[in-house]
Structures are given as C-alpha cells and as structure tokens.
Amino acid sequence: MKELVAAITNLEEEAAVAIVEKKLQAGVSAHDILAACNEGLIAVGDLFSEGEYFLTELMFSGEIMNSIMEKLTPYLSAGETTATKGKVVIGTVLGDIHDVGKNIVINLLKGHGYEVIDLGIDVPAAEFVKAVKETGAKVLGLSALLNTTYPEMKTVIDELKKAGLRDKVKVIIGGAICSEKVREFTGADDYATDAIKGVTFCNKVYGHE
C-alpha cells in the first residue's frame, strides 16, 4: 500500500490507478485501498499547507481520487461509499455567481469524507437558514469572489441569529476577499483564503483532528 500512498502524494495519476487495479485483481479489500488513498490525500493537503504544493496540484489530487473511485465503487458496500464525517452546507452568497472556489472546496470536502449540501450560486440568506435548519449541519460555508458581498455575508449571519440557529452552526467565510477584518464585520467564526482551510475547519468542528 505504501506505493499507492506515494503515487497519490506525488500526483502520479496513471501509476495510482494501475496500482489500484492490480490490488483489486489480487483480491485486496476495497476498504483497505480506500484507506491508503485517504492517507495519500491527507499527505497532499499537508504539502499544500506547507507551501510545497499549489492550488492546481491540490485540485488534481481530487481528480486522481475520482479516477480511483470509478474502479473502487463496484467493490464497496453502499455504506462505505457515502460520506460519514459530517454535514456541511455551502453556497456562494446573493449577488455573486462565481463558483470555481466553492467547487474546489466541495471536491476536497467530499474527498475527505464529508456530506456536502451545495446550494449553488447567488443564494439568498433565507435559503442558507432553511438548509441549516433542515439538515442540522454544524458547518456553514459562505463563498464569494466579489468584495461587494461583505454586507450580504453579514446579512446571512444576522438571519441565522434571528432564526435562533447561530449557536448551532459554525460559519466560515471563504474567498480571496476575506480577511480578519471582514470576518469581524460579518460576525463569522473563521475565514479562509485557501481551500484546505475549509477542510481543517470542518475537522475541528466535527472533532476529526
């Protein structure tokens, strides 16, 4: 399994998929293969946090995982393919239609075992509140690219308060436009300017550190 972990860590897609096929033919359990893949993904995340890897490399680790899952899924029981770590509601706030950053975070969260409820783009505050209420998710991610969205992020958090949900959910705002100053203005719990921070935040909230 060490070579599979290494292939994923080094982003060698063809090698990683070939190893998975070989292992499956040799009768290795899909569950164990999946565990090795996760180890590789975590290593990629660490390299990203250390500044060794950059965004497109982080994204490609998710692509490799997609290719591997195509091979693995038929061998996994239904329970093993569904996410188990926790639920996360995410969306791009009202007034902004950009979804590239949000989708990167979603892919990563799924890769790390979270169930993601994606509300899409240009999402009104009421829809965020409704989704948090209905799913019982403990994490809400608000994504944006435009710096005109600061007031809208604040509105979402104010609406959560009005609905009596603020103490039931942790809110993280994400995008290059976010900062400590913006976090403070909006009343969010944390902010992220890179994708892996979203995963770290969820791990903290759900106690998977």
Added chain:
Amino acid sequence: MEESKQKLYNERLGRYLAAIKRKPIDRISTSIPVGSYADAISGYTIQELMYDPQKAEDRAVKFLKRYPEIDTFSAGFSSAVDFDILNSRLYRIPGRDIDPNSIRQFNEQEWMKADEYRRFIDDPIGFRMDIYFPRILGEYEKRGSIRSYIAFLKAGMQQGIAREQSRQINTRIKNEFAIPPSSQGIINAPFDTLTNLFRGLHGIMRDMFRQPDLVIEACEAILKQNLASCVAMADPKKQLPVWIGATRAGFLSPKQFEKFYWPTFYKGLMVLIEAGWTVRIFIEGNWNVHLDHLAEFPKGTVLFDLDNDTDIFTAHEKFGDKNAISGGIPTDMLILGTPEEVRQRVKLLIETVGKDGGWIPNSGGSIPAGCKPENFQAVLDAVKEFGVFHTGPAPKPEVSDMLDVKPQLPQIDRFITSWEEVKESNNWKIPGDEELIKRNWELFERMAYSWVISRR
C-alpha cells in the same frame, strides 16, 4: 484644447509617464484605477451605465468634478448592447441576468473540450466559427439561420457605434477636464486567454497534468493572435501603456508557472517593450513565489498593479529599483476601515515603496465599489501631505524616441479569405488599379480576423 488645460493635461500625463519610466517627479502620481468606485458614486445603476452612453459620460463628469486631484481616468463606455446582440453566455449582464447594481460577472465553463486542442491550434478561425461560437453565442447557436447572420451583422455595426460613443466621451474628458486615460490597448497572457475563455480552471488543471505539450502549443498559438490584435489598438505615440490583466498565475506552482505561464507571457510583453511601448499589468492574486520573474523586465518599462495577496514590500525589494508598483492599500481597509488608518497606510507606502516616486496609490487592482468616500479622500489627502517631492513643475510628457521601431510580430496569416483567393475564384482580371481594391479588402479582412479571434 485651451492653453491652461493643455498645460494641466501635460502635467498629469508627464508625471504619470515619468513614474512608469522611473524618472524624477514632482509628486506621487495619482493614476488610480477608480472604475468601480466611480460607478458606485455616480447615482446610476450598473445597468444604466452599460446601456446609456449619456449616463456613462455623466458618471465621468461627476467623478472628475469631485476629484480634480486624479491624474488619469479611463472614461470609456462599456456597452452591454453588444452582449445582447450575440447573447454571449460568458457573462451575466446587470439588469438582464443579475441585479442591475451588480457588476458584469464571468461565467466560467469548459467551453472548449479537452480533446479539441488540435483544431484550436491548427485552425483558429474554423474552430471558433464551427465549434466555439455556437456554444458561447446564443444567437449563433443555429448557425446558418437567418437569425444567426443578422446577429453577426448587428454585432459588426454595434462595434463601430460603441467605439464612436467611447471616443466622444474620452474627447470631452480630455478637452474639458484635461485628463488622460491610464492605458490604451489591451493584451492578455496566453495562458489566461486559454483558461478564462476556453478551458476554465478545472479544465486547464487537468490538461497541465494530462496533456502538457498541447497546453504549451496552444499558448504559443494564442500569443501570435493576441500580439497582432494588440499592436493595432495600442497608442501610436507610444506614450500610454498597454494594459494587461494577469489573472491565473496565482493558482500555479513555481514549476507550472515557469513551464506554462511565463514563457509566452514574457515573450509577448517583450515584443511590445522592445518596440517602445510600456505596459501596465494587474498582477491578480498571490504572486509571492513568482516575484523573481517580474524582476526580469528592463528598467522603466512596466507598472505593476499588485493585488491584496502579493506582498508589496517584498515586491519593492525585488524590483522596485527598476519598475513602478501600485497597490498596497488593502481593499477591506477602504471598505471597512477609517480615514486615519488609510492615512497611515499611504504614509508608510510613500516612505518605503514610493520614496523616490515609484509608487502609485491603489487597492487590490482598483478602488472597490464599497470604498467609503472619506477613505478615498484620505488617500488623495495623504498624497498631498506626504507625497510631494518638490513644488517645481511636473515633468513634461516624454515623446517616444522609438516611434519608428516596428514590433517584431510573429508571422501569421491574418486573413480569413485572402485577396488572391477571392480574385481567383471570381476570375477577376482587374483592368484598373488592383492595389486600391486589395488594400481595402485586406483592411476589412484584418478587422474581421481580429473580431473573430477576440470575440467573447
């Protein structure tokens, strides 16, 4: 132009050009990109500003009456009519698709598929007309229909009209307010063109791993096309810089940057620089690991607008002695901070990055729409307070000594239907002056070629 206004115009232009050339100036130049902020305080919706040239003109007039301290202003009219005529799916248009007060937003998709590189590279016109345009232009989806022909006809007419509308606004701004624009002509980094308009970030990310050679080949093909179109629009006097938004390098590792982004980016800009133009680059996102490369540009040829994520002090250390930098006032400070915070920040930037004039005030790329007016005023006041080097006259706008230098453009055929082809297919014998006919034929061919290549 009146004499007093001509004098003021020359002072502003001279100061700006000298700042870019890294020559002595009387005070810090205020060539600040203020577009979004000017929109926000105009009293009009973004939709109105994109559909009504009178209102676009009034926006500029209002802004410049309120802020005479500004050295440059780009007053052009960015018409949305064009986006309706062809129904460009690359954009969400204020008032049509999204809130009338939102800016135009970009709809990123994999408009070109991973297996279409070959056609894209070998047949740029055919690829666009047959594959790309039916996907991105709603009115051309049924190509060959009457509706699709009429849409192209209208788009051609509209281009001429929009240019004239912009020209009128710019002429008034120049004559009445003595303000030059901050740039003329645009070029994009080939990797950005490929990513933004064709493959999207997800697509290009996969391509860099799975088919790297095609990415490089495509960038080289785009470079040739972009350069030819850019030179046709750049300032013939070679005073105003060409503008570039460098958008995607912040997502790349140093290795990817060096392999895919930098070679064609640098090569293209050096063609312009070696022919006597300067360039103004918006360095979007985080370029901290790529800064050594930016130090490669010759002295006095580039003005860098840095985004919030790139450290302006490190950038200054690496190449501040050679080229001017703008930025360093955090966007969130202008929106959420206080005038005193802004004043202190501008003071710090003038005393460090701008100590010999090589800094122009800016936030991350441009002053944001949500900037508090008192914070923008604080920027201008701080320039007066800390950024005056001497009270003598501003430098005169330098006339380029490279007017005769022709850019070394890559050889490409910029005709869709060459004169020879049309002559032969019609069996024309041309009893009169062939050159007269050919020259006009080719003029419109080149315009059509540029239109197809740059259409979005």
